[in-house]
Amino acid sequence: MTELQEVTVDQYRHLVSERALSGxxxxxxxxxxxxxxxxxxxxxxxxxxxxxxxCIPDVGYLHTGIEKNMEAKTYQKAEVMTDRLDYMNTMxxxxxxxxxxxxxVDLDVPERALVLRVILTELQRIxxxxxxxxxxxxxxxxxxMFLYCFREREQxxxxxxxxxxxxxxxxxxxxxxxxxxxxxxxxAAVRDFxxxxxxxxxxxxxxxTKNPLFLDRMLGIGKLDAATALSHSVTGPMLRASxxxxxxxxxRPYMGxxxxxxxxPTHTEGDTYARYLVRIQEMRESLxxxxxxxxxxxxGPVRSDNRKFVPPPRSEIGVSMEALIHHFKLWTEGxxxxxxxxxxxxxxPRGELGVFLEGDGGPxxxxxxxxxxSFDNLSVLPKIVKGHLVADLVAxxxxxxxxxxxxxx
Amino acid sequence: MGVEQKLxxxxxxxxxxxxxxxxxxxxxxxxxxxxxxxxxxxxMSAQSSTYDMSRFGMELMRASPRxxxxxxxxxxxxxxxxxxxxxLYDQMPEPKWVIAMGDCASCGGVFNNYAILQGVDEIVPVxxxxxxxxxxxxxxxxxxxxxHEKVKAEKFKDLAxxx
Numbered sequence: 001m002t003e004l005q006e007v008t009v010d011q012y013r014h015l016v017s018e019r020a021l022s023g024x025x026x027x028x029x030x031x032x033x034x035x036x037x038x039x040x041x042x043x044x045x046x047x048x049x050x051x052x053x054x055c056i057p058d059v060g061y062l063h064t065g066i067e068k069n070m071e072a073k074t075y076q077k078a079e080v081m082t083d084r085l086d087y088m089n090t091m092x093x094x095x096x097x098x099x100x101x102x103x104x105v106d107l108d109v110p111e112r113a114l115v116l117r118v119i120l121t122e123l124q125r126i127x128x129x130x131x132x133x134x135x136x137x138x139x140x141x142x143x144x145m146f147l148y149c150f151r152e153r154e155q156x157x158x159x160x161x162x163x164x165x166x167x168x169x170x171x172x173x174x175x176x177x178x179x180x181x182x183x184x185x186x187x188a189a190v191r192d193f194x195x196x197x198x199x200x201x202x203x204x205x206x207x208x209t210k211n212p213l214f215l216d217r218m219l220g221i222g223k224l225d226a227a228t229a230l231s232h233s234v235t236g237p238m239l240r241a242s243x244x245x246x247x248x249x250x251x252r253p254y255m256g257x258x259x260x261x262x263x264x265p266t267h268t269e270g271d272t273y274a275r276y277l278v279r280i281q282e283m284r285e286s287l288x289x290x291x292x293x294x295x296x297x298x299x300g301p302v303r304s305d306n307r308k309f310v311p312p313p314r315s316e317i318g319v320s321m322e323a324l325i326h327h328f329k330l331w332t333e334g335x336x337x338x339x340x341x342x343x344x345x346x347x348x349p350r351g352e353l354g355v356f357l358e359g360d361g362g363p364x365x366x367x368x369x370x371x372x373x374s375f376d377n378l379s380v381l382p383k384i385v386k387g388h389l390v391a392d393l394v395a396x397x398x399x400x401x402x403x404x405x406x407x408x409x
Numbered sequence: 410m411g412v413e414q415k416l417x418x419x420x421x422x423x424x425x426x427x428x429x430x431x432x433x434x435x436x437x438x439x440x441x442x443x444x445x446x447x448x449x450x451x452x453m454s455a456q457s458s459t460y461d462m463s464r465f466g467m468e469l470m471r472a473s474p475r476x477x478x479x480x481x482x483x484x485x486x487x488x489x490x491x492x493x494x495x496x497l498y499d500q501m502p503e504p505k506w507v508i509a510m511g512d513c514a515s516c517g518g519v520f521n522n523y524a525i526l527q528g529v530d531e532i533v534p535v536x537x538x539x540x541x542x543x544x545x546x547x548x549x550x551x552x553x554x555x556x557h558e559k560v561k562a563e564k565f566k567d568l569a570x571x572x
């Protein structure tokens with residue numbers, strides 16, 4: 001358990017070309033501590049001068065054993081782990097997991113909870129794209145993008161803190177609904193954000209979209225064609241930038257996404273710039289969904305009243321014996337789920353985030369597996385960096401928008 | 410290392426020099442740009458416009474360990490990452506400090522399992538622990554301030570004995 005292993009470059013020599021063995025090309029280690037790898041990704045590069053001819057990603061530096069840990073927890077408590085999976089998309093992870101649990105035990109969710117879930121996951125999508133925009137701007141030496149994007153992100157995190165008490169690790173969605181209703185200040189806070197945000201996106205675009213320095217670094221770099229993307233099961237903005245119109249919110253609607261009017265931005269170039277455009281446009285589309293959802297937000301309960309799965313409200317516990325028993329049983333034992341296996345997927349900011357759950361009749365999952373988008377999106381990286389300069393690799397890597405917590409879990 | 414050994418215990422003269430050197434060390438502490446997981450995002454927030462760590466002379470994150478004197482271990486350290494982290498620490502020049510940011514770096518946090526180091530103090534000496542999962546940027550800044558207090562109170566003769 002305690003021995004620590006260190007992997008050297010020599011152990012990877014069999015993965016690179018013959019020319020590297022004779023010393024004709026150079027092997028270069030990039031990461032795991034590198035400012036542009038967005039976490040602890042290690043890339044082994046085979047270079048011919050400045051040109052990348054081979055790229056071998058080495059993942060696992062952030063392996064956390066989340067899936068294994070979840071098997072030791074009841075269905076409610078395992079949700080805490082999903083927050084730490086893809087830490088830019090905590091609400092989305094919660095959503096994927098609670099949807100899987102609800103599907104497994106066949107639990108219905110009140111309408112108000114569904115609409116609030118949509119608002120919060122779309123805000124989370126915007127926040128995630130803002131971090132991506134800020135950090136990839138930083139990678140391409142546009143320092144001010146980082147400062148602007150994080151300013152808006154703070155506003156979204158303030159909304160999350162308002163509803164859940166935590167900025168990042170919210171665990172706000174629970175099987176059967178939400179942890180509690182949103183406070184009265186919620187609507188005003190979201191409206192404030194809706195008011196300022198379109199102008200802010202215009203501001204980012206005025207800084208980057210037609211900036212010749214930015215275009216030089218982005219146009220035609222890291223081209224990914226649709227066939228390669230599909231064969232590597234690439235999803236999300238990366239796939240849509242390659243011309244495939246595939247968004248789970250449209251293709252397999254969940255949480256009532258079919259009721260909202262929004263477009264799926266698609267570009268055909270498949271290069272780094274197209275990915276940038278897709279994400280910028282997605283932020284605007286997400287805001288459209290937030291506006292529609294907030295306008296139709298119904299009143300009513302935010303948690304299912306199925307007491308076998310959802311704890312009773314605090315007010316009932318003092319007056320009802322059954323409520324007290326349900327509360328006690330739910331928090332000491334958890335609820336049993338049937339012996340079945342299900343898969344449920346949502347569209348995360350990075351692509352298809354799927355949760356596979358296998359119940360064994362007890363209160364704990366027998367197996368949890370996450371189909372995480374970053375992992376599949378990274379698999380295509382060696383293909384698209386070939387022939388580019390090392391400096392372009394930085395731009396390509398940031399355009400894939402990987403999160404290492406999502407890859408390694 | 411350096412000025413500590415040369416001065417040793419020289420009484421009143423070093424007392425004032427000590428405070429000048431320590432003051433200098435606290436006011437231009439360069440953290441290493443070293444993010445691991447969720448806490449790294451909050452560390453970036455602490456650097457960004459709203460919280461602005463540059464108020465304390467710490468806006469310059471160095472990507473190279475050779476240019477930095479503070480390592481903020483922001484996130485969970487897996488067993489695969491641990492040797493890398495120790496090597497980075499060894500590459501930092503003296504004097505150097507470590508902040509364990511967040512529960513995972515401090516004690517393993519919610520991940521009590523085979524993959525995660527139960528606290529980064531198993532492999533590097535930690536000066537300040539910042540609690541939270543992840544800690545707010547204010548909490549990180551408070552941790553940094555605590556470290557500054559600690560550095561200001563450092564005595565050359567104690568450092569010379571330790572090293």
